[in-house]
Amino acid sequence: MVISTSRGGSAFLLAQLGAHAATRFGERVAELDLTLPQTGLLRAVATEPGRSQQALAGRLGMPASRLVALVDGLAERGLLERRRNPDDRRLHALHLTATGEEMYGRIAEAARAHENDLLEGLDDAERGVLQSLLGRIAERQGMTPGVHPGYKRA
Amino acid sequence: MVISTSRGGSAFLLAQLGAHAATRFGERVAELDLTLPQTGLLRAVATEPGRSQQALAGRLGMPASRLVALVDGLAERGLLERRRNPDDRRLHALHLTATGEEMYGRIAEAARAHENDLLEGLDDAERGVLQSLLGRIAERQGMTPGVHPGYKRA
DNA sequence: TATTGTTATACTCTATAACTATA
DNA sequence: TATAGTTATAGAGTATAACAATA
Numbered sequence A, B: 001m002v003i004s005t006s007r008g009g010s011a012f013l014l015a016q017l018g019a020h021a022a023t024r025f026g027e028r029v030a031e032l033d034l035t036l037p038q039t040g041l042l043r044a045v046a047t048e049p050g051r052s053q054q055a056l057a058g059r060l061g062m063p064a065s066r067l068v069a070l071v072d073g074l075a076e077r078g079l080l081e082r083r084r085n086p087d088d089r090r091l092h093a094l095h096l097t098a099t100g101e102e103m104y105g106r107i108a109e110a111a112r113a114h115e116n117d118l119l120e121g122l123d124d125a126e127r128g129v130l131q132s133l134l135g136r137i138a139e140r141q142g143m144t145p146g147v148h149p150g151y152k153r154a
Numbered sequence C: 001t002a003t004t005g006t007t008a009t010a011c012t013c014t015a016t017a018a019c020t021a022t023a
Numbered sequence D: 001t002a003t004a005g006t007t008a009t010a011g012a013g014t015a016t017a018a019c020a021a022t023a
Helices: A010-030 A036-047 A053-060 A064-076 A098-119 A124-140 B010-030 B036-047 B053-060 B064-076 B098-118 B124-140
Strands: A080-084 A092-096 B080-084 B092-096
Touching: A010 A036, A010 A098, A010 B010, A010 B098, A010 B124, A036 A053, A036 A064, A036 A092, A036 A098, A053 A064, A053 A092, A064 A080, A092 A098, A098 B010, A124 B010, A124 B124, B010 B036, B010 B098, B036 B053, B036 B064, B036 B092, B036 B098, B053 B064, B053 B092, B064 B080, B092 B098
Parallel strands: none
Antiparallel strands: A080 A092, B080 B092
């Protein structure tokens, strides 16, 4: 069987396009003064508010020590806040502030623009097919929904 | 329009799966004692033998100083060699050695296994559709065929 | 004694820029 | 003077492990 060829197989195309997509999205959130890891954390807190830092770190696949620095930066800018649990004062539940919610809205807007830019050239039917195929692969590969594996290192 | 949802849009899925694919492939070539940037360089030299280091660095999107270190490591292991151009002794043309060719064969084998693993669950027709859609996006986005943008940093 | 969060330290990777040799 | 290649240096980002507070 001959695989298309000069552009490489689908696995390579996936890696290539994935890195490209991440870079371009990184450029967009940079305009909001955010890095990709910060954006991933904001998304995680928006999706599951009130989790502890340990829980978040586990979910995002990064050491807790790294999460502290991320939270510090975003808390200083008033985008999220630590709330001590009175029942167990060791725990710091994370929540978005009002400013953080607003910022999250801008991130979502950037994501929509990014998506549209990337899929330019595909019609609605083709976009649906692509979404379905990628979703099936992601499920099969055991990817955690909404969590970018590269936030571990990028 | 409602986009699938919990797993995010196609752009996010692409970034997520791309990072996953790169990591998994990195694990495979690690068994050959190679890093991903080394693998990318071997592929580039195999595809276009005899190019200068400057030309290769430009094509791979990395500074020449970084390429030197990569070439050093692979040359010490006898996988590729610098050949001085007698007409212009500043130029070092890069070629795979016989051992390098052999290693490149093993890399290709790893890539096939990787591809098959990743696309497990899709039938041949679906793989063809995916390949076609990804190829069109890659072209539209101006991606250099065969060059992973992340070799700039990963 | 165990767990949450924090801080300190060390390591890897990378780009920038200075340097050498050839032209 | 300009270009190919090399080496040196410094910076960013990260994980590991020690530490402090709370249970």
